[in-house]
Amino acid sequence: MKIIRTARSMAAWSERLRREGATIGFVPTMGALHDGHRSLIRAARLRCDALVVSIFVNPTQFSPTENVTTYPRPIPRDRALCREEGVDVCFEPTAQAMYPGGFQTIVTVPAVARRWEGEARPHHFVGVATVVTKLFGIVQPHLALFGQKDFQQAALVRQLVNDLNLGVAIQVRPTVRERDGLAMSSRNIYLSADERRIAPLLSQALRTGRRMIEDGMNDVAAIERIMRQTIEQAPTIYVEYLAVCDQDSLEPLSVVTARAVLLGAVRIGSVRLIDNLLVKMPGGKSRVSPHYS
Numbered sequence: 001m002k003i004i005r006t007a008r009s010m011a012a013w014s015e016r017l018r019r020e021g022a023t024i025g026f027v028p029t030m031g032a033l034h035d036g037h038r039s040l041i042r043a044a045r046l047r048c049d050a051l052v053v054s055i056f057v058n059p060t061q062f063s064p065t066e067n068v069t070t071y072p073r074p075i076p077r078d079r080a081l082c083r084e085e086g087v088d089v090c091f092e093p094t095a096q097a098m099y100p101g102g103f104q105t106i107v108t109v110p111a112v113a114r115r116w117e118g119e120a121r122p123h124h125f126v127g128v129a130t131v132v133t134k135l136f137g138i139v140q141p142h143l144a145l146f147g148q149k150d151f152q153q154a155a156l157v158r159q160l161v162n163d164l165n166l167g168v169a170i171q172v173r174p175t176v177r178e179r180d181g182l183a184m185s186s187r188n189i190y191l192s193a194d195e196r197r198i199a200p201l202l203s204q205a206l207r208t209g210r211r212m213i214e215d216g217m218n219d220v221a222a223i224e225r226i227m228r229q230t231i232e233q234a235p236t237i238y239v240e241y242l243a244v245c246d247q248d249s250l251e252p253l254s255v256v257t258a259r260a261v262l263l264g265a266v267r268i269g270s271v272r273l274i275d276n277l278l279v280k281m282p283g284g285k286s287r288v289s290p291h292y293s
């Protein structure tokens with residue numbers, strides 16, 4: 001496995017592979033890799049001739065109150081996982097290489113970024129949209145894979161790839177979970193033992209909401225109330241939002257439709273957790289968006 005640290009060498013590698021007719025798969029990450037990342041890497045490995053994983057803790061998607069310097073960076077372990085999974089290139093640019101003096105362009109996707117994570121973390125999605133656009137320009141992948149875990153991020157990437165004709169196919173893969181339902185996340189290591197015990201309440205609440213819909217309930221206010229009550233069993237979890245939304249626009253719904261998604265975010269101590277579930281409508285027919293595999 002090659003480790004590449006400059007945009008120029010990365011682009012040169014990709015250009016050579018493209019000339020040879022190889023398809024390039026790409027999994028962008030911030031490192032601290034876990035089985036959620038591994039599932040994206042495996043899926044990409046099966047679909048492409050060459051596979052690039054980027055590890056870049058992007059400073060521009062953190063707000064001034066979030067500490068980018070304490071984000072976990074277990075680089076040797078991350079590289080070992082990539083090697084194990086047959087990754088061809090680990091692209092590990094420095095912040096200076098990505099944002100040299102004089103850098104000024106930003107990419108915004110205002111409507112998709114307006115609510116939920118965008119509201120809680122102003123500037124987050126400008127950072128994400130800009131870095132993804134840059135990474136696509138450098139790596140020039142045919143296919144890029146993202147996790148459903150970050151539902152709004154995946155919707156934003158699809159929108160920007162479409163709007164800007166970037167020519168990259170996007171695939172979104174299901175959320176990988178711990179045995180108790182907690183969505184895997186690089187942030188879970190910040191939870192204390194007590195916090196970790198109550199963290200699965202978020203996925204539990206979303207499952208409760210989904211079950212209500214599958215049982216025929218379509219009163220969104222009632223569903224949201226029950227989901228909130230599930231979480232508020234534990235007084236130390238603070239609900240930031242729990243919502244039933246349209247899968248594409250992410251606008252809140254007042255009545256459940258066939259293209260709904262349940263989105264949630266909670267705070268436990270200083271740790272923010274997000275999660276989501278796609279809704280299957282009664283009758284067992286899956287009418288989820290074709291983007292989700």
Ligand code: AMP
Nearest residue numbers: 029030031036146147149150175176184
């Ligand atoms: P991150 O390193 O947190 O920026 O995530 C890199 C990619 O991995 C993103 O596309 C995430 O949505 C995806 N990802 C993170 N956690 C999971 C998970 N538990 N299951 C599936 N994909 C995930």
